[in-house]
Amino acid sequence: MRKPTAGIAAALSFFLTTAALPAAFEASVKNEKGAPVADAVVSLVPSTGPAPAFEGESFAVMDQKGMEFVPKVLPVRTGTRVRFPNSDNILHHVYSFSSPKPFELPLYKGKTVDPVLFDKPGTVVLGCNIHDWMLGYILIVDTPYFSKTGGDGLAILRDVPPGEYKAYLWHYGLKDLKKMEAVPVKVIEAGNRTLELKVRLYPKRITGRMPQTHGGTGY
Amino acid sequence: MAARGIEVKFNSFRNRILFYFLVLVTAVQVAGFASFDVILKRNTRDRIAKDLEAGAVVFRNMLDDRTVLMTSASTMLAGDFAFKRVFFEGDHGTMISALENHRRRIGANVMLLVSLENRVVADTSRPRLRGAASEFPELIWKAGEDGAGASSIVNIGGQIYQMVIVPLLAPDLRAWICSGFLVDDALARRLKKTSLSDVIFHGSAPGGGWRGIASTFPREFADNISAVLAAAGGKPGKALSVELRNDEYMAIVVPQEEVGAGAVRVVLARSLTAELKPYLRLRAALLALFVLGLLGAVLGAVWIARSVTKPVSLLVEGARRIGRGDYEYAVKVDRTDEIGELAESFNEMTRGLLERDRIHDLLGKVVSREIAKELLGSKVELGGEEREVTILFSDLRAFTALSERLEAKQVVLMLNTYLSKMTAIIENNGGVVDKYIGDEIMAIFGAPIFHENDADMALRTALEMRHALGEVNAGFRALNLPELEMGTGINTGVVVAGNIGSSSRLNYTVIGDGVNTASRLQSLTKSAEYSAKTIVSEATLKKAREKYETRPLGAATVKGKTEQLQIYALEGFRR
Numbered sequence: 001m002r003k004p005t006a007g008i009a010a011a012l013s014f015f016l017t018t019a020a021l022p023a024a025f026e027a028s029v030k031n032e033k034g035a036p037v038a039d040a041v042v043s044l045v046p047s048t049g050p051a052p053a054f055e056g057e058s059f060a061v062m063d064q065k066g067m068e069f070v071p072k073v074l075p076v077r078t079g080t081r082v083r084f085p086n087s088d089n090i091l092h093h094v095y096s097f098s099s100p101k102p103f104e105l106p107l108y109k110g111k112t113v114d115p116v117l118f119d120k121p122g123t124v125v126l127g128c129n130i131h132d133w134m135l136g137y138i139l140i141v142d143t144p145y146f147s148k149t150g151g152d153g154l155a156i157l158r159d160v161p162p163g164e165y166k167a168y169l170w171h172y173g174l175k176d177l178k179k180m181e182a183v184p185v186k187v188i189e190a191g192n193r194t195l196e197l198k199v200r201l202y203p204k205r206i207t208g209r210m211p212q213t214h215g216g217t218g219y
Numbered sequence: 220m221a222a223r224g225i226e227v228k229f230n231s232f233r234n235r236i237l238f239y240f241l242v243l244v245t246a247v248q249v250a251g252f253a254s255f256d257v258i259l260k261r262n263t264r265d266r267i268a269k270d271l272e273a274g275a276v277v278f279r280n281m282l283d284d285r286t287v288l289m290t291s292a293s294t295m296l297a298g299d300f301a302f303k304r305v306f307f308e309g310d311h312g313t314m315i316s317a318l319e320n321h322r323r324r325i326g327a328n329v330m331l332l333v334s335l336e337n338r339v340v341a342d343t344s345r346p347r348l349r350g351a352a353s354e355f356p357e358l359i360w361k362a363g364e365d366g367a368g369a370s371s372i373v374n375i376g377g378q379i380y381q382m383v384i385v386p387l388l389a390p391d392l393r394a395w396i397c398s399g400f401l402v403d404d405a406l407a408r409r410l411k412k413t414s415l416s417d418v419i420f421h422g423s424a425p426g427g428g429w430r431g432i433a434s435t436f437p438r439e440f441a442d443n444i445s446a447v448l449a450a451a452g453g454k455p456g457k458a459l460s461v462e463l464r465n466d467e468y469m470a471i472v473v474p475q476e477e478v479g480a481g482a483v484r485v486v487l488a489r490s491l492t493a494e495l496k497p498y499l500r501l502r503a504a505l506l507a508l509f510v511l512g513l514l515g516a517v518l519g520a521v522w523i524a525r526s527v528t529k530p531v532s533l534l535v536e537g538a539r540r541i542g543r544g545d546y547e548y549a550v551k552v553d554r555t556d557e558i559g560e561l562a563e564s565f566n567e568m569t570r571g572l573l574e575r576d577r578i579h580d581l582l583g584k585v586v587s588r589e590i591a592k593e594l595l596g597s598k599v600e601l602g603g604e605e606r607e608v609t610i611l612f613s614d615l616r617a618f619t620a621l622s623e624r625l626e627a628k629q630v631v632l633m634l635n636t637y638l639s640k641m642t643a644i645i646e647n648n649g650g651v652v653d654k655y656i657g658d659e660i661m662a663i664f665g666a667p668i669f670h671e672n673d674a675d676m677a678l679r680t681a682l683e684m685r686h687a688l689g690e691v692n693a694g695f696r697a698l699n700l701p702e703l704e705m706g707t708g709i710n711t712g713v714v715v716a717g718n719i720g721s722s723s724r725l726n727y728t729v730i731g732d733g734v735n736t737a738s739r740l741q742s743l744t745k746s747a748e749y750s751a752k753t754i755v756s757e758a759t760l761k762k763a764r765e766k767y768e769t770r771p772l773g774a775a776t777v778k779g780k781t782e783q784l785q786i787y788a789l790e791g792f793r794r
Contacts, residue, residue: 096390097304125389127389127390132388
């Protein structure tokens with residue numbers, strides 16, 4: 001086995017912005033070749049103490065469309081209830097063996113199932129018992145400050161109060177989804193900073209997308 | 220006959236034919252038999268090579284398919300939701316028993332669950348083994364490269380397995396499910412049923428090269444074939460002839476994509492002897508045909524030889540008989556071919572000889588033997604030559620009158636008795652009876668063959684005839700027949716001797732004065748004046764070398780002759 005080199009490669013420069021409080025924080029995630037990485041989750045956890053307590057109810061949605069989980073990656077704050085509607089006209093059987101929240105939603109259709117509460121931080125890998133290729137991730141973080149990169153590899157975190165933070169990067173291509181290295185960052189008033197992060201990703205046997213080919217494998 | 224220094228001698232034509240026939244037939248048969256053998260072996264070798272080369276590709280596909288099937292079966296199991304639950308449940312005993320259940324489902328020999336870090340989570344064959352590194356880290360690493368799994372040959376405690384690794388997805392990659400299928404002699408035997416070839420699995424030996432790990436052959440044989448193949452420098456996919464256990468095999472290394480440490484290759488082999496077995500019966504039949512053909516050839520040769528030599532023996536026998544004078548013998552060959560013609564010619568020749576012999580015989584009876592010889596020995600043509608001969612005439616006195624008194628039968632008896640006796644004396648003394656003129660005899664001495672003592676022989680003949688007459692008369696007296704009286708005249712002179720007559724009928728005779736004189740002298744014996752029974756001329760006495768008792772009778776005139784000649788009465792030999 002090769003030596004794992006997962007995690008954040010480097011933290012580079014910070015930019016100050018002149019915007020008013022609270023500040024917006026921007027992270028740019030690239031792979032080893034310098035290409036932008038989508039579906040990476042960047043979260044900031046205050047170094048000084050726990051994040052502000054979560055109040056009220058929060059809901060998120062993990063849909064199933066065209067026999068795929070949409071979105072593929074769903075970051076939520078601890079205590080969020082996630083709805084699992086099924087937009088396909090066939091049944092799905094959502095399950096997870098992940099330790100933060102093992103659960104199972106046996107064959108169902110539409111919006112008939114109750115939302116699932118994710119009250120522990122960590123990664124929940126979602127699967128469908130009848131469609132091997134279906135794969136989704138719910139990342140539960142203990143902070144309100146998180147964002148997911150788009151196709152441009154940029155994740156923008158708004159309304160982050162100035163202060164000392166630890167920046168975490170998560171991606172399903174990490175060698176070990178449980179191990180996230182932290183990068184200390186400082187968020188200042190009226191400043192917009194871009195955090196550049198490099199990540200080494202590993203290919204996955206399952207892409208989470210429906211196979212385009214029909215028929216057998218040739219045998 | 221010299222054949223490569225071997226001297227073969229035949230005292231019989233039959234044996235010679237027999238010998239060459241057999242040599243020829245045997246050579247042809249042996250050549251045919253040998254070439255059949257060579258061609259059969261070569262064709263069988265070629266056929267097996269082609270079969271093996273095609274079979275190797277099929278075998279490769281079969282092995283690949285087998286791997287795909289094993290992979291598919293393992294993958295199906297890996298997707299089992301209940302098993303995934305068990306995995307997450309973490310109860311080791313349950314996991315082992317679930318794995319065992321899966322192992323039975325797909326017919327694997329061993330099943331393991333190995334973590335992504337190459338730690339054995341559960342092993343059906345070694346339930347207590349937990350947390351130890353697996354024996355096939357390279358395969359685990361290879362499987363992890365693309366997360367798709369892998370397959371390879373692994374050695375676990377001396378047992379060789381084909382290990383198929385598939386990922387346990389729950390729903391993402393969590394562990395490796397490893398299904399091991401034994402590569403053993405039983406597998407080789409199973410594969411032999413479909414490939415119809417002996418199957419040998421070779422594993423790479425620690426010191427390089429290959430050693431047998433499973434085979435339809437005994438183990439040391441599987442090792443040997445590896446050495447022999449290496450020595451023969453065979454390439455995978457190309458069939459080779461190898462000598463093993465006193466048998467010839469065609470062997471081929473099944474081509475494979477990668478060969479490295481821990482690799483296994485498959486060798487297919489077919490025994491030439493086994494492949495040739497169906498042809499052994501054919502060969503036995505050919506051998507029987509060969510023997511039958513040889514026997515037929517012997518009989519044929521004997522028959523042909525006999526058909527040639529039998530008539531030849533008959534001809535030889537015929538020739539021998541003819542040599543002994545048996546001209547009546549005819550060779551019996553009832554054939555129309557060349558030998559029949561030869562026999563026919565032979566018989567014709569015999570008939571010719573017989574006819575000639577008869578003529579010879581008859582001639583001797585009609586003419587005297589000397590004349591017959593002369594006639595047969597030279598060309599018979601008219602004409603003559605002058606020869607000095609002595610002529611003898613002999614006549615019976617008053618025979619005509621006598622014959623009138625006797626029966627014809629008695630006359631013939633007396634005449635034949637008399638003439639036979641006299642003729643014998645003449646011929647014994649080298650004389651030739653020229654002709655009988657009734658009871659008169661004309662004899663010649665000196666023609667056709669000249670003798671130095673012709674005159675003496677004539678004189679002696681006359682004396683012997685005289686003596687013989689006494690004996691003849693004694694015989695006649697005993698038969699109460701009258702006695703005969705005989706007068707004889709002898710003269711010597713030059714005459715013309717030769718074939719006289721016409722071209723179609725001629726006589727060898729002598730003519731001339733000498734003849735007439737002799738006849739005249741005979742007539743003189745009738746004269747009482749001379750009282751002589753045998754009168755000879757002076758010419759004859761002059762020619763004679765011996766001495767005779769003679770009585771001069773004076774000069775006599777011979778009819779038709781002017782001069783006289785001295786004549787004598789012959790009394791006997793002078794002692």
